[in-house]
Amino acid sequence: MSEKVNVVINGVEREIEKGTRILDYLISQDIQHPHICYSEVLGPVQSCDTCMCEVDGNIMRACSTEVEEGMNILTSSELAKNAQEEAMDRILENHLLYCTVCDNNNGNCRVHNTAEMMGVEHQTRPHRSKGYEVDMSHPFYRYDADQCILCGRCVETCQDLQVNETLTIDWESKQPRVLWDGGTSINESSCVSCGQCVTVCPCNALMEKSMLGNAGVMTSIEDDLLTPMIDLVKAVEPDYQTIFAVSEVEAAMRENNIEKTKTVCTFCGVGCSFEVWTKDHEILKIEPSENSPVNSVSTCVKGKFGWDFVNSQERITTPLIRKGDEFVEATWDEALTLVAEKMGAIKDTYGSDSLGFISSSKITNEENYLVQKLSRQVFGTNNVDNCSRYCQSPASWGLQQTGGIGGDSGTIKDIAGAGLVILVGCAPAEGHPVLASRIKRAHKLHGQKLITVDVRRHEMADRADLFVRPKQGTDYVWLSAVTKYMIDKGWHDEAFIQKHVNHYGEFLDMINPYTLEEAEKITGITKEALIQMAEMIRDADGTAICWGMGVTQNIAGSHTSVAIANLLLATGNMMRRNAGAFPLRGHNNVQGASDMGTMPNIFPGYQQVANDEVRAKFEKAYGVTLPAEPGLDNIQMLEAVDKDELKAMYIVGEDMAWVDADSNHTQDMLAKLDFLVVQEIFLSTTAQFADVILPGVPSLEKDGTFTNTERRVQRLYQALEPTGNAKPDWWILQEVAKKMGYNWNYEHPSEIFAEMASLTPFFAHCNYNVLEGWNSFSWGSPDGTDTPVLYLDGFNFPDKKARFGLFDYVAPVEFPEEFDLALDNGRLLEHFHEGNLTHKSEGLQYKFPKVFVEVSPELAKERGVKDGALVRLVSPYGAIRLPVLVTDRVEGKTIYVPMHSNSHESAVNLLTGGAVDVVTHTPAYKQTKVRMEVLNQEGENPLPRFNPRNATRTPQMGLEIYRKWERGDYVPLASINEHVQPGMYDRRNA
Amino acid sequence: MAKPISTIKKNELTEEQKKSQSLESLLSEVAQNKDSLLETLQLLQELHDSGILDALNSLVKAKEKVAKIAVGQMTREPVTNLINNTMAAGGALTTLDPEMTKKLMGSVALGIEKAQQGLQEDSKVGILDLLKVLNDPDINRAIGFGLNLLKGVGEGLKE
Incomplete structure (x- = not known):
């Protein structure tokens, strides 16, 4: 689209790309022009009418009118000005300007700023109440209809950006307002608390409760003083410019109290970035920005509202040392000295490999780098691993075998832009909500197709064009069958294979047995469904496959990940945009932890420790001889403890006690250690076994970088001072090294990053300046340049060609017959992991207080249980006790238990155990069978009435602004009112 | 075997210790900001x-x-x-334009001076004198100014 048109704007001739909207052009040229409802993300909402301009004598909206050859555009002619002023007058009838005592007076209030910019001095329509109570029912935010200007940005966002489809405006009512599910309270609605409506609200109608009475210099004033003050302002009727001037002084005063710091979210691997607003150590709110490269204005409930844990009273704020049967507080020097003495002595007595280090997918890249350096340089062992071993190692391994790089093929934009998305064993609306919203939007607005393959029916299954439930652990088979069928039919990409992929012949031989009939028999997916899948892949311009723990936490997890890559290679869905392989990383730095070399066989950047040349480079940098043999992974470390070979462990920010499979065994092994150091922010169950606990800090209290699921490195800036005597984790690791006689001397994480990058080709062109502010860097090229989409110049092998992976199916583990129920397990939206962080949030606990077991209606009937019945689940490894939730999200004899428990009563990993992935040793959490004993047939429903899962959504296409125009009392301002279909805007830009 | 421990023995400071800690930090602040x-x-x-x-x-x-x-x-x-x-x-x-106001105030002062002189002369003004002085450029300017001023006020009252 490079065709240009010539237009005249305010008397000046300009050449503009055809199809550009007038407002976009004005914004790009920094020409000030009023607008409130418009947003780059949402496109023209067309509700505020303040952007009117005069086009060839007509009054037109600048937001929705595209430039055309010869147009004469006047942005501030009398005609245009009058229309703008009339529009603002209508807005101010709905909104009282008590800015100085308003918590939203933070310099970014769009209504305030626009009215001020327009020079509004008075209004002709007085403000009037709409006659609705303020809705305070929800724990995290409130709606005040009397301040709502009915711009509908919130509705547009809820319907078409987040696509939760809860908010509407009742345009036909006498006094329209924003409605939740057509008229229920916010709290009882289907609202999933993502907070995006609050973020996009251009005034104070929707506000975070954490801001109320907190943000302003004078906003904490009690109501009986505040109301008269507002009355006074009204009675005095100063011109608005005076009000604005005073409120700006107040806003300036706030800037001294409120810090705004960019950070990166830690509740999943999507990598949302946003500002966190703080006052002293208090968190006022999370403020996303259109500058965020991944999420723009989007967040989920945890990212927007789930940060209470940072200021929890339960934080460990001083080093602790085990003495008898209690922990006693110690100084840093005492604690660090003890760690160095004990670890040093064990190393001297039993050798370096009697030590093991576990790093974390929550800490920064810099800290992960230091963990592997501490393990290798200071203690001389490759026994270092991270928790991706529990989740994503099979996916990384599968992609390394086939394309050469263990990471997502592209970015979230490539998922949004794909013609077809296939979700396999992942529930992104629960686990990766912002990423899910992009799929939901593309599906709703842009004709993207969606296939969901999962044993449990979740939101993305409800929305899918095709939803199939395979038998647990059989995904390899249907993937191979669909691939074979497509090749047999000639629907594959032969030219691509010939040019770019090796081992085609062997591959054809290997998948030969996987006919549709065979696949139907093994997976339970009908032949018809398999054919439909093949047809949908054939017909799509770009297929993106996303997968999660439902694939990887099986004994064939690695091989199944290869099968996914094979299917994509066979159909030419690699080496291009808007397609590819997308393992959805579950934590903020799962990708980064492995990238930084906290794995037993690799240095940073996946450089093999067994490679002499690589090792020589690190030996030179570290000034020591490094072990050539790969070390032990998490699973092997515990085995070595059992065999008395591993004597001491150093665990950073990982609650292994609950996160590893077979928790009873894990905890026995932790208890057996001679010496255990745990670096933590809470007294987690793992920490309870420690001899020394070193208090680290959460992300908001330090600097560093995280790498998200897209391989995108982003900086986080310190927003808060460390709590008490806790210290940034990189500082702690450095002090341990120093106590061991190594002169580490980093003053800032940027120096650690620079050292890492100097040793790691993938990061050659990345540093803290490249990552400044909202900027980011995606690794993925051997030359170390920014690479948002992988392999565009060839695959990461010497011959630049990919390889079909030749790894065959491994059938799921068999269980004794008495264990008759298949136990599925995983995440739900409101909580994170075992709950150590999110259980500290009152609001999250209110919406989702405890875990339960989902039981299908059939099974419930058979066993005579109802919602709230208490049952015991027993596996070969252990037992838990929890309440029942009857739901058709699960089917037949499959049950589902969320993993969000750190209680000996209900933590799901007391049940899992035994089997592991054949390659990476990732526990096969999903291949667990149990039996159910009914303890009590009735009880309280574990899911509160006001949990959004109990409500019904109200979907519609965006705001439906035309319904406002159809009102009898609507007097049009624009000469033409043409409804712009939602989503038009970004389809054009896709 | 390391049993899990869930209790932390806090280093509870005695009242004396707390007091001396507070005093210490206070003293160092005082010294720095004497x-x-x-x-x-x-x-x-x-x-x-x-x-x-x-x-x-x-x-x-x-x-x-x-x-x-x-x-x-x-x-x-x-x-x-x-x-x-x-x-x-x-x-x-x-x-108001401050320059104009300054000029006007200056003119009024001059006018008052003239008026003072007139008072002292105590001469009677007849109707012919009025017509005659209309031709005086200074007086004509002042009357013109007054008439326009009245017109402006009148317009203002209309709104």
Whole structure:
């Protein structure tokens, strides 16, 4: 689209790309022009009418009118000005300007700023109440209809950006307002608390409760003083410019109290970035920005509202040392000295490999780098691993075998832009909500197709064009069958294979047995469904496959990940945009932890420790001889403890006690250690076994970088001072090294990053300046340049060609017959992991207080249980006790238990155990069978009435602004009112 | 075997220790800010001697009450009228051209001087004198100014 048109704007001739909207052009040229409802993300909402301009004598909206050859555009002619002023007058009838005592007076209030910019001095329509109570029912935010200007940005966002489809405006009512599910309270609605409506609200109608009475210099004033003050302002009727001037002084005063710091979210691997607003150590709110490269204005409930844990009273704020049967507080020097003495002595007595280090997918890249350096340089062992071993190692391994790089093929934009998305064993609306919203939007607005393959029916299954439930652990088979069928039919990409992929012949031989009939028999997916899948892949311009723990936490997890890559290679869905392989990383730095070399066989950047040349480079940098043999992974470390070979462990920010499979065994092994150091922010169950606990800090209290699921490195800036005597984790690791006689001397994480990058080709062109502010860097090229989409110049092998992976199916583990129920397990939206962080949030606990077991209606009937019945689940490894939730999200004899428990009563990993992935040793959490004993047939429903899962959504296409125009009392301002279909805007830009 | 421990023995500081810790940190602050603290102390003494400190103290203690009274007083109609009048008058003055005002004030002073002279002469003015002086350029200018002024006021009243 490079065709240009010539237009005249305010008397000046300009050449503009055809199809550009007038407002976009004005914004790009920094020409000030009023607008409130418009947003780059949402496109023209067309509700505020303040952007009117005069086009060839007509009054037109600048937001929705595209430039055309010869147009004469006047942005501030009398005609245009009058229309703008009339529009603002209508807005101010709905909104009282008590800015100085308003918590939203933070310099970014769009209504305030626009009215001020327009020079509004008075209004002709007085403000009037709409006659609705303020809705305070929800724990995290409130709606005040009397301040709502009915711009509908919130509705547009809820319907078409987040696509939760809860908010509407009742345009036909006498006094329209924003409605939740057509008229229920916010709290009882289907609202999933993502907070995006609050973020996009251009005034104070929707506000975070954490801001109320907190943000302003004078906003904490009690109501009986505040109301008269507002009355006074009204009675005095100063011109608005005076009000604005005073409120700006107040806003300036706030800037001294409120810090705004960019950070990166830690509740999943999507990598949302946003500002966190703080006052002293208090968190006022999370403020996303259109500058965020991944999420723009989007967040989920945890990212927007789930940060209470940072200021929890339960934080460990001083080093602790085990003495008898209690922990006693110690100084840093005492604690660090003890760690160095004990670890040093064990190393001297039993050798370096009697030590093991576990790093974390929550800490920064810099800290992960230091963990592997501490393990290798200071203690001389490759026994270092991270928790991706529990989740994503099979996916990384599968992609390394086939394309050469263990990471997502592209970015979230490539998922949004794909013609077809296939979700396999992942529930992104629960686990990766912002990423899910992009799929939901593309599906709703842009004709993207969606296939969901999962044993449990979740939101993305409800929305899918095709939803199939395979038998647990059989995904390899249907993937191979669909691939074979497509090749047999000639629907594959032969030219691509010939040019770019090796081992085609062997591959054809290997998948030969996987006919549709065979696949139907093994997976339970009908032949018809398999054919439909093949047809949908054939017909799509770009297929993106996303997968999660439902694939990887099986004994064939690695091989199944290869099968996914094979299917994509066979159909030419690699080496291009808007397609590819997308393992959805579950934590903020799962990708980064492995990238930084906290794995037993690799240095940073996946450089093999067994490679002499690589090792020589690190030996030179570290000034020591490094072990050539790969070390032990998490699973092997515990085995070595059992065999008395591993004597001491150093665990950073990982609650292994609950996160590893077979928790009873894990905890026995932790208890057996001679010496255990745990670096933590809470007294987690793992920490309870420690001899020394070193208090680290959460992300908001330090600097560093995280790498998200897209391989995108982003900086986080310190927003808060460390709590008490806790210290940034990189500082702690450095002090341990120093106590061991190594002169580490980093003053800032940027120096650690620079050292890492100097040793790691993938990061050659990345540093803290490249990552400044909202900027980011995606690794993925051997030359170390920014690479948002992988392999565009060839695959990461010497011959630049990919390889079909030749790894065959491994059938799921068999269980004794008495264990008759298949136990599925995983995440739900409101909580994170075992709950150590999110259980500290009152609001999250209110919406989702405890875990339960989902039981299908059939099974419930058979066993005579109802919602709230208490049952015991027993596996070969252990037992838990929890309440029942009857739901058709699960089917037949499959049950589902969320993993969000750190209680000996209900933590799901007391049940899992035994089997592991054949390659990476990732526990096969999903291949667990149990039996159910009914303890009590009735009880309280574990899911509160006001949990959004109990409500019904109200979907519609965006705001439906035309319904406002159809009102009898609507007097049009624009000469033409043409409804712009939602989503038009970004389809054009896709 | 290391049993899991869930209790932390806090280093509870005795009252004495807490006191000495507070004093220590206070002393170091004092040492660092000696000059400004001394000045502040002098200022406080002055305020105390004059009784202002006492008054301020009471005011701050009763700040909510006082603010409510003040705002209550201010919302009374006569007061809001006063504020509105003041603001309106202020607003009107801000639209005048200061140069013109200066000229006008100068002219008025000159006029008064002339008038004084006229008074002292105590001469009678007849109707013919009036017509005759219309031709005087200074007087003509002043009358023209007055007439236009009246017209402007009249327009203002119309709105």
